[in-house]
Amino acid sequence: MTGLPAALDASDQLHQLDAGGHVRGPAIRLRDVTAGYDGRAALEDVSLEIARGSLLAVFGPNGGGKTTLLKLIAGVLRPWTGTVETLGVRAGEAARRIAYVPQAELVDWSFPITVWNVAMMGRFARLGPFRQPSRTDRDAVTAALERVGMIDESRTQIGRLSGGQRRRAFLARAIAAEPELYLLDEPVTGVDVPTEEDLMALLTIEAEAGRTVIATTHDLAAMSRHFEQVVAVNRRIVASGHVDLVRDPDILARTYGGHLLVLGERAVLLDDAHHHDSASGSERHFHDQGKT
Amino acid sequence: MPTLDAILDPLAFPFFVRALAASALVGLVCAVVGSYMVLRGLAFMGDALSHSAFPGVVAAYLLKAPFYLGAALAAVATALAIGWVTRRGQLRGDTAIGVLFAGMFAAGVFLFSLIPNYVGDLFGFLFGEILGIGVGDLIALTVLSVVVLGTVAVLWKEFLYSTFDPLGAEAAGLPVVRLDYLFLALIALTIVISLQAVGIILVVAMLVTPAATAQLVSQSFGRLVSIAIAIGVICPVIGLYASYWLNSATGATIVLVETAIFVVALVVSRRPSLARANQPPAA
Numbered sequence: 001m002t003g004l005p006a007a008l009d010a011s012d013q014l015h016q017l018d019a020g021g022h023v024r025g026p027a028i029r030l031r032d033v034t035a036g037y038d039g040r041a042a043l044e045d046v047s048l049e050i051a052r053g054s055l056l057a058v059f060g061p062n063g064g065g066k067t068t069l070l071k072l073i074a075g076v077l078r079p080w081t082g083t084v085e086t087l088g089v090r091a092g093e094a095a096r097r098i099a100y101v102p103q104a105e106l107v108d109w110s111f112p113i114t115v116w117n118v119a120m121m122g123r124f125a126r127l128g129p130f131r132q133p134s135r136t137d138r139d140a141v142t143a144a145l146e147r148v149g150m151i152d153e154s155r156t157q158i159g160r161l162s163g164g165q166r167r168r169a170f171l172a173r174a175i176a177a178e179p180e181l182y183l184l185d186e187p188v189t190g191v192d193v194p195t196e197e198d199l200m201a202l203l204t205i206e207a208e209a210g211r212t213v214i215a216t217t218h219d220l221a222a223m224s225r226h227f228e229q230v231v232a233v234n235r236r237i238v239a240s241g242h243v244d245l246v247r248d249p250d251i252l253a254r255t256y257g258g259h260l261l262v263l264g265e266r267a268v269l270l271d272d273a274h275h276h277d278s279a280s281g282s283e284r285h286f287h288d289q290g291k292t
Numbered sequence: 293m294p295t296l297d298a299i300l301d302p303l304a305f306p307f308f309v310r311a312l313a314a315s316a317l318v319g320l321v322c323a324v325v326g327s328y329m330v331l332r333g334l335a336f337m338g339d340a341l342s343h344s345a346f347p348g349v350v351a352a353y354l355l356k357a358p359f360y361l362g363a364a365l366a367a368v369a370t371a372l373a374i375g376w377v378t379r380r381g382q383l384r385g386d387t388a389i390g391v392l393f394a395g396m397f398a399a400g401v402f403l404f405s406l407i408p409n410y411v412g413d414l415f416g417f418l419f420g421e422i423l424g425i426g427v428g429d430l431i432a433l434t435v436l437s438v439v440v441l442g443t444v445a446v447l448w449k450e451f452l453y454s455t456f457d458p459l460g461a462e463a464a465g466l467p468v469v470r471l472d473y474l475f476l477a478l479i480a481l482t483i484v485i486s487l488q489a490v491g492i493i494l495v496v497a498m499l500v501t502p503a504a505t506a507q508l509v510s511q512s513f514g515r516l517v518s519i520a521i522a523i524g525v526i527c528p529v530i531g532l533y534a535s536y537w538l539n540s541a542t543g544a545t546i547v548l549v550e551t552a553i554f555v556v557a558l559v560v561s562r563r564p565s566l567a568r569a570n571q572p573p574a575a
Contacts, residue, residue, distance in 0.1 A: 038381060074463035095465025102459050111331060111456055112510045121456070124449040125464035157511035177464065 025088060027052040027181060027212040028073055033082035035072055042068040046082070046237055050214065050229075055207035057223045057243070058216045060233035060255050066216040067103070069233060070183045073214065074100050087180055094181070096125055099174035103185045104166060109159040115169045116154040119144055122176030144176040147202060164195030171199055175206075182206060184215040188222055200226040220246055302536050311422045314430055315528030315546065318489045318498065321437045323524030324444055325482045326503035327517045328475065332455050335500045336386060337374070337476070340393030342483045342495040344370035346400030349417050349487070354403065359417070360432050360484055367480035370396050375476050379469075420491035420543025422532070429488060436485045440478055451475060452513060489528070490543035501550040502527070508554075508561040523553060 028050040036042040043065040050056055058066045071077035072084050075092025084091035086098070099122065122144070123137040145151040148168040153161065158169060167187055174182055182203065188196045204226070207213045217223050223230060224246045232238040232245065232255040239251045246252070302308040329338060348366025352359045370392055377388040416424065425433075444451065453461040454468045462468040479499075486495045506519035531546030538545070 071459075071463075076459060076462045095463060098463055098465075100460050100463030102457060106459065107457065112507060112513055112516045113456060114512045117452075117513060118456075121449075121453050121460070122464075124453050125461075125466055127449065129446050129450060155512075173460075183463065 026050055027054065027087060028214070029083075029085040030072065030079075031083045033072060033079045033084060035068060035077055035079040041080070042235070043072070043233070044236055048231065048237055048240065050212065050231075052212055053207055053210045054229055055204060055213045055227055056215070056229040056231065057227040058214065058231045058233055059218070059220065059223060059246075060238070061257065064234040064255075066233055067185055069231075070100070070185055070214065070216060073181075074098055074183055076100075097180040099177040099179035099182050101170045101174050101182070101184045101187060104163070104190070107158075107166075107170075109166070111159075112157065114155050114157055115145070115150055115161070115165075115172070116141065118158060118169050119150075119172040119176050122173040125177070140176050140178065141172075144172040147175060148172045149198065162192075164191040167191050167195060167199060171202065175202070180211055182211065182213045182215075184213070186217060187215050189218055196222060196226075298537065299533065302533065307423055307425075308532070308536065310425050310427070310430055311532055311542070312529060314425050314433055315422050315489050315532060315542075316525045317433060317437050318486045319502070319524035319526075319528045320521055321440050321482050321485055322495075322498040323502045323506075323520040324441060324517060325478055326499040326501075326524070327506070327513075327520045328444075328451055328455055329479060329499055330503040330507060332475070334479065335496065335504075336389055337371075338479060338483070338499045339496040340374070340389045341367045341371055341476075341480050342487070342492045343400075344393050344396035345480075345483060345487060346397055346417070346492055347403055348400075349492075350400050350403040350407075354407070358432075359487075360436070363484045363487055364481060366396065367483055368477050371476035371480045372473060375473050416491070417487055418491050418493055419541060420487075420489055420494060422489045422542050425488055433485055433488075436481055440481050440485070443474070443478060447471070447474075490546060494543050494547045497547040497550060498524070501547070501554050505550070505554040505557045508557045523550065527553065 026049040028048065030046050030048045033046045034041055034044045042063075046069070058069055060066055068077065072079060073086050073091060075084070075086060075090070075095060078092075086092075087094040119141045120133060120137065123133060123140060127133065127137065142151065145154060148171050150165065150168050150172055153165060153169075158166060161169060171184075171187065174184070184203075187203075188199055191199070200222075203213045203215070215227075224243055227243050229241065230243050230245055231240040232251055234255050234257065238255045239245050239248075326338075329335065345363040345367040348362035348364070349359050350362075351357075351366075352362025355362075374385075374388050374392050377383060377392070378385040383391075450461075450466055450471055453464075454466055454471045458468050482499065483495050486498050490498055502520040502523040503516070505523055506516045510516035510519060527550045528546045531549040532542060534540070534549065535542040535545035
């Protein structure tokens with residue numbers, strides 16, 4: 001009847017090949033996705049396409065669904081409704097082609113593990129059980145650590161690293177995995193400027209090589225310097241497109257719901273009708289939850 | 293002072309040699325599994341699973357079945373039940389553990405109280421009876437040890453990744469949930485292996501103490517496991533001799549030796565830096 005041709009249609013779109021035999025079509029496609037935790041929606045009615053080779057930042061308030069979006073794309077969180085396609089297949093089925101870097105706060109920095117072994121974890125999934133790391137894997141780890149400038153810290157326990165070095169070590173893990181898609185949760189939050197410049201230069205090279213880079217961020221100034229495309233998220237997709245969107249006060253107001261923002265050199269005071277106390281106002285943005 | 297004779301004399305007794313082999317093997321398996329356990333924050337789980345093996349041991353006695361089978365069934369079932377209750381998300385993990393292990397241990401005491409005559413054997417399972425280990429027990433213990441060590445040898449990378457960064461590991465395609473359940477089952481089997489050596493009450497020390505001691509002085513995972521194994525294998529040997537010379541309870545003596553080494557490491561390792569590592573680094 002009508003259901004079957006439609007399904008075939010969708011899979012046709014997924015498997016179009018280009019001249020080089022690579023799957024064309026967007027790297028990411030979300031259709032009407034609603035998802036959350038413990039019965040509470042974190043994202044609602046999200047539809048989004050992200051082209052291959054994009055260098056894209058996801059921004060929005062805390063609790064706005066940035067990390068949820070990354071988890072959906074990675075396939076570690078299943079949508080309640082709607083569909084998520086990643087690298088041409090259902091999210092989660094392309095896991096070996098994805099590298100995910102979690103937020104720094106989620107990492108146990110007291111874990112007895114060296115920088116070298118963190119980077120080697122990037123090779124574990126592709127090795128599978130039974131196979132031990134080989135020369136090829138060690139070469140890939142060495143190359144990744146050299147690219148992020150951490151080869152001299154190979155034998156250092158991760159808790160002894162600076163904030164910037166910690167992010168470098170985890171980016172090395174992602175690079176060592178040789179992924180087609182990078183998912184990075186706050187990769188440059190709280191790092192020094194040289195580290196930010198180095199890491200973003202590396203990610204730009206990866207995107208230019210046709211790999212897709214998706215990063216969440218709090219830092220609008222850094223975002224407007226380094227990213228080409230942005231998605232504004234606050235429980236829904238507020239806007240997506242060229243990074244110049246960040247300069248649109250209306251979009252910022254709808255994304256953050258009205259707060260003081262520092263953008264580039266300018267301080268922009270957005271209409272704040274809610275009067276949060278100043279200490280928590282910059283960190284917590286929960287006032288949208290009660291609204292429809 | 294122990295002389296050479298004091299070391300060689302007990303080796304004339306086959307039961308002592310069997311006890312040495314069994315306790316060193318138990319120490320090895322416990323050290324390997326315990327290394328992952330302490331990093332996963334599952335020390336309390338070890339205590340819970342050992343107590344929950346008790347009804348299995350009593351039931352096996354009543355049914356004249358091998359005690360290894362009863363203990364393994366009860367411990368593995370409790371491990372999976374705790375995992376399942378925790379994953380439903382209504383209760384914290386330690387709450388689920390507290391309820392289920394107390395319930396299982398109560399079931400064991402209840403069954404035990406129904407046995408008409410006093411049964412000394414079962415006290416052995418509470419406090420250990422390594423000197424009474426037979427050749428058949430030693431074979432069963434070896435087979436179970438090979439199963440546990442073999443599983444870790446095959447999946448060490450997967451266990452390490454999912455312990456360190458479950459989110460990153462799952463995104464990379466590792467079956468993190470199944471690995472969690474499998475690891476709980478490995479803990480349960482390790483406890484069964486250890487029951488005859490140190491008993492239900494003290495098993496948790498064999499699992500946790502060598503790995504905890506190693507953690508105090510290790511910067512890398514390989515070093516942590518190596519040191520835990522060294523401590524885990526040497527302490528039972530020292531403990532067995534000490535209990536022979538002092539005529540003390542073997543299980544308790546082994547655990548006291550491990551605890552003494554832990555205290556020494558705690559005092560000697562003047563590096564609280566790892567404990568502080570989760571605070572924001574200085575620049």
